Every structure is written in structure tokens, then in C-alpha cells.
Ligand SMILES: [Fe+2]
């Protein structure tokens with residue numbers, strides 16, 4: 001490359017350099033001092049000398065979350081062609097067309113015809129009004145949760161250290177945004193009234209958003225995401241809801257994020273084990289129990305025992321919490337046994353001919369692919385088939 005060189009006054013250039021160095025020294029020293037005495041300082045948690053965010057590169061976090069998210073990135077236009085989303089690029093559309101080429105003529109025609117109205121007709125054919133209401137009751141609980149997941153993950157961007165962790169959380173923000181807008185359109189297609197947040201879910205989600213520091217990881221990525229993962233795992237094999245498999249896969253990555261982050265930046269002993277931290281987390285988690293119980297009629301309409309669902313959620317959430325170092329007032333085993341005793345007492349009081357059951361061993365995730373994804377996350381707490 002040939003550049004037309006221009007002449008520069010060397011004294012002016014040197015003067016500019018000297019002035020910059022002097023002002024830089026003063027501005028950086030002022031911000032360091034202000035930061036030390038808690039009066040502000042540099043706003044960005046960014047180290048421009050190292051060309052990294054504070055905390056370093058942490059490429060393993062980037063690879064496990066950012067790279068994997070992009071590899072598994074799915075588009076609503078491909079998964080739900082009847083929706084208003086136009087997010088697939090030309091190459092992806094060509095791929096879809098090639099896949100369609102392998103379909104039978106009847107399948108091809110069915111796919112080409114499917115419009116929003118036809119999808120609504122499919123839902124009407126497959127489900128009674130009571131079943132549609134039950135599905136919307138359960139799905140909207142997590143639909144509202146996606147709005148908070150979006151807000152909480154965005155707030156975590158200012159909380160995590162390192163370039164790798166920020167890249168990982170950024171992908172979660174993008175995925176939660178997609179979950180919120182896509183799930184909203186899917187739920188609206190059922191054409192039944194969409195319930196507001198129950199007060200228990202309101203308390204749970206507000207508690208996550210207001211939590212201090214890394215406790216937001218506990219509230220959102222451990223608790224709420226486990227409930228979401230369990231709902232998607234329960235419903236993804238139902239007609240018209242196959243897209244929930246993709247949500248399930250994304251949420252499984254989100255539940256693994258705290259543990260992967262703490263491998264790089266472990267919680268302090270105080271954050272992990274102090275009585276105050278344990279109690280704060282228990283307080284955050286408690287609304288989840290009446291929240292799940294409130295879903296009993298909807299889950300019953302869909303053929304699921306609420307206590308099997310709750311037991312499966314609790315077992316997974318407690319496993320994730322302990323693995324990440326988010327200790328609760330009691331160790332996992334006795335705490336799960338306590339909840340199991342409470343659930344059985346409730347069933348003895350409200351159900352005829354109830355016999356004692358270990359609800360904590362139940363699993364309500366359907367579908368082999370979903371079960372395999374969960375086995376990978378929950379490791380030593382593999383799902384035990386209840387049916
Ligand atoms: Fe989500």
C-alpha cells in the first residue's frame with residue numbers, strides 16, 4: 001500500500017504527547033483516589049492497558065457460554081414460521097428450504113400453508129378450552145419470568161468480572177430478550193386471557209431483581225431458571241409447543257453459568273456460608289413454594305401432579321445451589337426431606353387415599369433429548385423417571 005506521506009511539525013506533535021501524558025497521569029490518579037475513598041472514580045470496570053475487562057480474559061467462560069450460545073443460536077422465523085419474526089438470514093432460509101426438500105409433498109404443503117390462523121386452529125384441534133387455559137396459566141408464569149430474566153441478566157453485566165464472563169452474560173441477555181418476545185407471541189396464539197403475575201411470583205422475581213450482587217445469580221440462574229427449565233421440559237413434547245425444546249436448551253446453559261463463573265471467581269466464605277447470606281437466600285426462595293402450589297389445578301388439567309413437579313424443581317435447584325456454593329440454612333438432604341414431609345402432610349390433608357411418597361425423586365421432564373441435557377447439568381443428581 002502506497003500512502004501519500006504528509007509532513008508534521010515535530011515540536012507540535014511532541015507538545016501534544018507531553019500534554020496528554022501529564023493530563024492522563026492526573027486524571028487516572030484522581031479517579032484511582034476517588035475510587036479508593038468510595039467517591040466514584042472510573043465508571044467502567046475496564047482495563048485499557050491490558051485490553052481486557054477487569055478480571056482478565058477467562059476464555060473458558062467465553063467458550064462455554066458465548067461461543068456455545070452462538071453455535072446453538074436459533075431463529076424464531078425458522079422454528080415458528082407462522083409468527084411475525086423475520087430474523088433468519090438468506091443462508092438460514094436456504095438451509096430450511098433444503099430441509100423442506102426432504103419432506104413429503106403433504107408435509108411440504110402443510111408447512112407452506114401454516115399461518116398464524118392455522119396455528120391457532122391446530123391449538124383448537126389439539127386442546128380443549130380448559131387445557132388451553134391451563135397451558136397459558138403455566139406458560140405465562142414463565143413468560144412473565146422471562147421479562148425479569150432479561151432485566152436481571154442485563155443488570156449482571158455490571159456485576160461480573162472479566163471479558164469472558166461479560167461475553168457469556170451478554171449472550172444470556174440476548175437469549176432472554178428472544179425468550180420474552182417469542183414466548184409472548186406463542187402464548188397470545190392460544191387466544192385466551194393471559195393472567196397477571198401471581199403475588200408469589202411477583203415477590204420471587206422482584207426479590208431477584210433487588211438482590212445484592214451475586215445473589216442475583218442465585219435467584220435468577222438457580223431458582224427461576226430451574227423452574228423455567230422444568231416447565232419447558234414438561235411441555236416441549238406437546239403439539240404446537242415443540243419450540244420449547246430450544247428454550248429448554250438455552251435455559252440449561254443459563255443454569256450452568258453461576259457454577260462456571262465461580263470456578264474462575266469463587267464466592268468468598270462469607271458470601272457462601274455466612275448465616276446472613278444463607279437466610280437471605282432462603283427468604284428469596286420461599287415464595288417459589290406457594291407459587292408452585294398455586295399451579296396445582298393447571299398442572300392437574302395437563303395430567304401432572306404438582307408435587308412431582310415441585311419435588312423435581314426443588315431437587316434440581318438445591319443441587320445447583322450447593323454446587324455453586326450458595327449454601328442455605330440447612331444442607332440439601334435434610335432440607336429436601338423436610339419439604340417432602342410438608343408435601344406429604346398437605347396431600348394427607350387434601351387428597352383421598354394418599355400414601356407417603358418420595359416426591360423429591362420424581363422427574364417431570366419428558367423427552368429423551370431434554371432428559372439428556374439435564375443429566376449433563378445435574379451430574380450426580382440425575383433425573384429419576386417417575387412414570
Ligand atoms: Fe429464558
Ligand SMILES: [Fe+2]
Nearest residue numbers: 149225251254
Ligand atoms: Fe434463562
